[in-house]
Amino acid sequence: MIPPLDSCVPPRRVAIVLMSAIGSTVQGMPVVASLRRAWPETHITWIIQPGPAALMTGRPDVDRFLLFHRGLGGRAYPRFRREVAAEAFDLVICLQPNFKGGLVTRLLPAPVRLGYDRGRARDLSWLATNHRIAPRPVAHVQDELFEFLDYLAVPRRHEWDFHFTDEERAESARWRETFARPVLAVVPRSSNPRRNWTLERTARVIDMAGGDLGLRTVLLGGDSEDELRDGRLLRELCSVPPRPVLGGTLRQLAGRLGASDIVLAPDTGPLHVAVALGTPTVGLYGYTDPKRSGPYGRFLDLLVDRHSGDGERRPSRATRPARMSQIRVEEVVEKLERAIRRYLKGSA
Numbered sequence: 147m148i149p150p151l152d153s154c155v156p157p158r159r160v161a162i163v164l165m166s167a168i169g170s171t172v173q174g175m176p177v178v179a180s181l182r183r184a185w186p187e188t189h190i191t192w193i194i195q196p197g198p199a200a201l202m203t204g205r206p207d208v209d210r211f212l213l214f215h216r217g218l219g220g221r222a223y224p225r226f227r228r229e230v231a232a233e234a235f236d237l238v239i240c241l242q243p244n245f246k247g248g249l250v251t252r253l254l255p256a257p258v259r260l261g262y263d264r265g266r267a268r269d270l271s272w273l274a275t276n277h278r279i280a281p282r283p284v285a286h287v288q289d290e291l292f293e294f295l296d297y298l299a300v301p302r303r304h305e306w307d308f309h310f311t312d313e314e315r316a317e318s319a320r321w322r323e324t325f326a327r328p329v330l331a332v333v334p335r336s337s338n339p340r341r342n343w344t345l346e347r348t349a350r351v352i353d354m355a356g357g358d359l360g361l362r363t364v365l366l367g368g369d370s371e372d373e374l375r376d377g378r379l380l381r382e383l384c385s386v387p388p389r390p391v392l393g394g395t396l397r398q399l400a401g402r403l404g405a406s407d408i409v410l411a412p413d414t415g416p417l418h419v420a421v422a423l424g425t426p427t428v429g430l431y432g433y434t435d436p437k438r439s440g441p442y443g444r445f446l447d448l449l450v451d452r453h454s455g456d457g458e459r460r461p462s463r464a465t466r467p468a469r470m471s472q473i474r475v476e477e478v479v480e481k482l483e484r485a486i487r488r489y490l491k492g493s494a
């Protein structure tokens with residue numbers, strides 16, 4: 147028999163399964179904040195990958211981060227099983243509707259496992275759960291996560307707080323003070339190459355931003371081989387070379403995104419970090435649908451959407467590999483001009 151789920155009695159121990167990349171981790175933040183506010187005495191464990199866990203450091207609404215080491219491949223699952231064998235949760239919330247999320251959910255000892263409905267749970271991951279949110283059409287990922295709160299009768303909190311320390315805030319402020327002009331932070335690539343815009347067109351936008359628009363452009367991102375290579379190529383392609391600020395910790399990257407005046411990025415984790423921090427963000431979408439994975443509730447006026455066709459209003463999981471190449475330099479510059487007019491202090 148499936149155990150009942152009593153939303154009137156807060157569970158003592160809860161595990162949240164969300165082990166995706168940075169963007170999805172950011173989308174999970176308001177869910178955790180909402181649960182903590184509604185259930186202040188509940189012990190909350192977040193199952194998460196090591197990289198995103200570093201970004202979530204210092205959260206007062208999470209009692210423990212339990213790491214899933216995806217980099218170990220197939221060995222990650224028996225290792226995780228050993229680590230949780232002695233655990234006991236009252237409720238597991240699977241926010242990751244795929245095979246990996248379902249398998250990890252099944253490994254967690256708990257009488258109640260809450261997940262997506264069968265229609266939206268991919269790879270048969272619904273088999274790992276015994277309670278499911280109501281079936282609904284595909285929606286923005288953030289709205290789908292909020293459906294779990296509705297099911298649990300937990301009030302939604304639209305709260306994305308990275309809980310920076312005073313030292314981290316001071317470091318970001320010092321970094322920003324090194325620039326005399328408004329800073330345009332460009333994140334040129336996602337980990338999925340099909341989401342990326344062309345370097346040649348990015349370079350043309352950087353030149354126009356540094357010339358007519360009066361912005362100081364910096365390149366933000368990690369220090370992987372691909373990112374360093376693209377950084378070098380962009381500097382070679384640009385007449386007004388951007389300043390590369392690649393590498394550092396994820397917390398430092400987030401601080402720099404928050405300290406920038408405008409961000410330009412494709413559908414990637416730093417875009418969602420920037421939007422969460424309230425930095426005006428020009429998002430470039432063609433491969434993925436911004437109605438599903440775009441900025442949530444902010445800066446929709448700065449969005450470049452080449453994924454959606456005429457009359458397509460419902461969010462879609464469909465990917466369209468050729469659409470990024472349809473984004474034109476002129477429309478991106480137009481969005482930058484709009485960001486300057488509407489969001490930069492002191493602008494007309």
